[in-house]
Amino acid sequence: MRRRRGTPGPLPAALALLLAATAGCAAPSGAGHVSSRAGGTATAVAPAPPPPVVGHVATDDPVVFLTYDDGAERDPRFIDLVRERRLPVSMFLTDSVMGPGYGHFARLRAVGANLQNHTLDHPALPGLPLAAQRAQICGQQRKLAARFGVRPRLFRPPYGRYDTTTLRAAAECGIAAVVLWRVTLEPDGHLTYAHGPHRLRPGDIVSVPSGEAPPLTLAERTTRLLAELDERGLKVGRLEDHVGVTPSPSGA
């Protein structure tokens, strides 16, 4: 694509269309049909390949990944903990849940947390039409971009449930990986395991669901988990560095 220097004149129509298309989420369906007559530079818009679904990270590094869901709990002590322990945690956020607490998550982000996509409204996605799934996923991409200036690359479907339409929608919304989990940090601070051995292993992804009036605060639960990680010689890794980092064939 040519770039003109110094002359911020009106964009040629074809270029403007192309820019609209590469804006991905923001473009309504149909924007993928880009005419490539102008200038002769044919850019076929191939459908984005479905993102990988990751439930465990293959790594020999002694790391596990902490992922917090929904955004219902806004524990100020948790912000202190993330800052003091330099925890690169991932927050999978649902707009209708986190909505009143944008400031809390902005502060979390400022101390090292990364913000990821967990839909606008937390519906069960399987069986919903493509447009509805796109609205949930792309819609949350737009919200997070508008509120925080971030463009998440990771997506967690509500309840860990998805279908092939979910993967297509996620790809079209610019998602690089769909993230599930093997381990859950329960509201009382105990760990449960969906499958496999009942102990933490390198590469494990730990989900921390939002609790309603949980017996332990988010900071307390996380502190308990960190003590267990220390015992096992494990550290908290940055999920974004391990999943969805393979080069995207679309180059987008």
Ligand SMILES: [Zn+2]
């Ligand atoms: Zn959730």
